[in-house]
Amino acid sequence: MTRAIKVRYLLALLVATLVPAPPLARADAGPTPGRVVTRTPSDMWTGTWEAAASGTAPALPGASFRNVVHTSVGGRAARVRLSNRLGTAPLRLGAVTLALQRPGSPASPRAVAGSMRTVTFGGAPSVTIPVGADLVSDPVALPVPADTNLLVSLRTPTDSGPATYHRSALQANFLAREGDRTAEESGAGYTTTLGNWYYVTGVDVLGPSAVGSVVTLGDSLTDGTGSTFSANHRWPDRLAARLRGLPPDRRLGVLNAGVAGNRVLLDGRGPSALARLDADVFSRTGVRVVIVMEGINDIKGTPEQTDPRALEDAYRRIVRRAHARGIRVIGATITPYGGHSAYTGAREAVRQAVNAAVRTRGLFDGLADFDATVRDPAHPSRILPAYDPGDHLHFDDAGMKALADTIDLTTLTP
Structure with missing residues (x-):
């Protein structure tokens, strides 16, 4: 571990600014865009899942990754933590989505119908994460149950250098080597299984639970x-x-x-x-x-x-x-x-x-x-x-x- 990587690893998190996202799209126009989430007095943000960045893997430009993560507690909204903590170049993410994994399919990239949501950052559906940084998304209006699997999908349209990942996920995750498959409910394009979590390092939920x-x-x-x-x-x-x-x-x-x-x-x-x-x-x-x-x-x-x-x-x-x-x-x-x-x-x-x-x-x-x-x-x-x-x-x-x-x-x- 070089001194430069260690310094980048310890940089403070960059938190996305919360602004309203675009209005709701038609049901046939892709995933539901994110919305501003109104908090009640009893609500609080709680971490429900984490994976610590443990190293890097070669970049896969043009690919889509579908990470499967398991919640510990639930809430009525969520936000996603993504990382370029160990990268050597700015990380460009062309699209990010969040959905519920279809129940009874722990080894499937298939999403629950109607649960697909666009994840935004400062209202934008794409984002660039600086070298050495983590980023927290805008809140996503998706009811998230406890003890359930979520799908965090993202696309890397260009070569952004080594990918920050968690090496030993002990979880089937999925890769589509070409094209933007982030909004694909069926998961048919995800033909490769991975044993690692790419770029995603956390999920928070909002609620009183x-x-x-x-x-x-x-x-x-x-x-x-x-x-x-x-x-x-x-x-x-x-x-x-x-x-x-x-x-x-x-x-x-x-x-x-x-x-x-x-x-x-x-x-x-x-x-x-x-x-x-x-x-x-x-x-x-x-x-x-x-x-x-x-x-x-x-x-x-x-x-x-x-x-x-x-x-x-x-x-x-x-x-x-x-x-x-x-x-x-x-x-x-x-x-x-x-x-x-x-x-x-x-x-x-x-x-x-x-x-x-x-x-x-x-x-x-x-x-x-x-x-x-x-x-x-x-x-x-x-x-x-x-x-x-x-x-x-x-x-x-x-x-x-x-x-x-x-x-x-x-x-x-x-």
Whole structure:
């Protein structure tokens, strides 16, 4: 990660100016244009979905991308976050649309009939995003249910350089290599399946159904590696399901800021956790609490972190920065990885020391003892076989649910 990319990654978000969009089009004239959304006193904007920018992929000029994203909470309007954070040239988007994915079709680019909406930026249907920047759209008048899939489609008409993307989506997304297919309800032109999210990094919803959001900051364990593809069984998804059972005055949207390969202290797969706090946590909408589950890649990576106090100090820095913004921080213990190829006794000693600090030194506002939940009592350095997808590091669907069930919801919305 070059210094220039890191600087661009930390630039403040550029927020689009809200102005009225064009009047409604005829039903046969394409997607419904965006409209100004009137807020009621009980309404608030809440983050419902997030993907942290983790790297870049080659540009595909002339292509249309259809990203499938899953909501945690719902609302009566939405707005979309798009990113050129890691790009090297201004990003030109010729068209952007938002729609509901047809129910029962998790692997289909097909939209619910009549749900297609034009996404605008300052009233315009196209936009150029500067190098290193994120952009938030105008509000889109589309009722968005909780626990549902949305389609965020966009077209890149020209070569805008490397595409900012989230590498490990664990979700079927779609590509039409030629033409503007953003308004196509049938999705027939999307003939290629992708396992990445391109350019889209967040969705917010407007309404009274939640009191804010929780960000889950982590690595591949949070990103969902090991869980079922296109099933939304990552532990943050399972946490969102639990939170939806709470009354609205305690309910939170869940934002997944997991990046596979990420570290707390050093850049690796994307900027370090410390370097991406502003972009992936503090800039998000309505954040009230963050859950930190990260550190295993520092311990087992190259170079490896041999001093547990370095991680302890980093956790304290995260907490101080969050508290300065009125955000609570829940710390998670680092889960076992005995049997993995990177496991050594010396590294296990570091993991145990870090976990002891998380449990006993008051680093965080609350504790999620993931290690205690998933370790094998007969072999404490290993994951329970029932939760192990086979690599002795990540978690299958049952393990993901066990992690989510560990979290005391009263620590999130006290």
